[in-house]
Amino acid sequence: MIFHKTPLETARLIELEKRGDARGFFARFFCEKEFAAEGLTTRFVQVNNSLSAKKGTLRGMHYQLPPAAETKLVRCIRGAFWDVIVDLRPDSPSFGKWYGAELSAENRLMMYVPHGFAHGFITLTEDAEALYMVDAFYAPEGERGLRWNDPAIGIQWPIAPEEISDKDQKWPDLDAGFHGLERMRGLL
Structure with a gap:
């Protein structure tokens, strides 16, 4: 795997290193040793799968508060999507910034x-x-979300959303209390 740093502290874009021949290729999706060498999480407890039938379906912006905060490793296995992350850790030099x-x-x-x-x-x-x-396992009591079009964050989506769940439309703009920002301290 090739680990590319992003402008956001500790986030990575990961490229598979394909080894191939006339039959096709082989590549590692995850390797505990390679992730550990990068200082990344090496223990995962769930593998989730989602399908969005329509182009323009927006899902997000989701996270869980500590102690159930999640690290995710996300891959598209059919079609394409534009993936976005926002750093909500107050101690981080990239706090409040996004990357897609x-x-x-x-x-x-x-x-x-x-x-x-x-x-x-x-x-x-x-x-x-x-x-x-x-x-981390899903913890409904720690579930939070950030409004997908919060002007203070300014995510620039490549296309206009056509489908958004009621729940995702109702997440508030960034608010220290609701979003549990004090609980995010020390997550670097």
């Missing part, structure tokens, strides 16, 4: 989303499918 990248079945890029980051994506194709590993 296209993940597709074709480019096989993965987004490493550290603890303390909100995460979401918008589908660029019909039938876009995501596979992602998380290092």
Whole structure:
């Protein structure tokens, strides 16, 4: 794997190193030794799969508060989506900043989303499918979300959303109390 640093502290865009021949290729999706050498999470407890049928479906911006904060490793396995992360860790030099990248079945890029980051994506194709590993179990009491179009964050989505759940439309703009920013201290 090739680990590319992003402008956001501790987040990575990961490229698979393909070894191939006339039959096709082989590549590692995850290797504990390689992740540990990068100082990244090496223990995942769930693998989740989502399918968005329509192009323009926006999911996000989601995260969980400590002690159930999640690290995610996200990959597109069918179609394409534009993946976005926002650093919500008050101690981080990249606090309040966002980063986005296209993940597709074709480019096989993965987004490493550290603890303390909100995460979401918008589908660029019909039938876009995501596979992602998380290092914490779902904890409904710690679930939070950030409004996808919060002007203080200024995410520049590549296309206009066509589908957004009621829940995702109702997340508030960045607010220290609701978003539990004090609980995010020390997650670097």
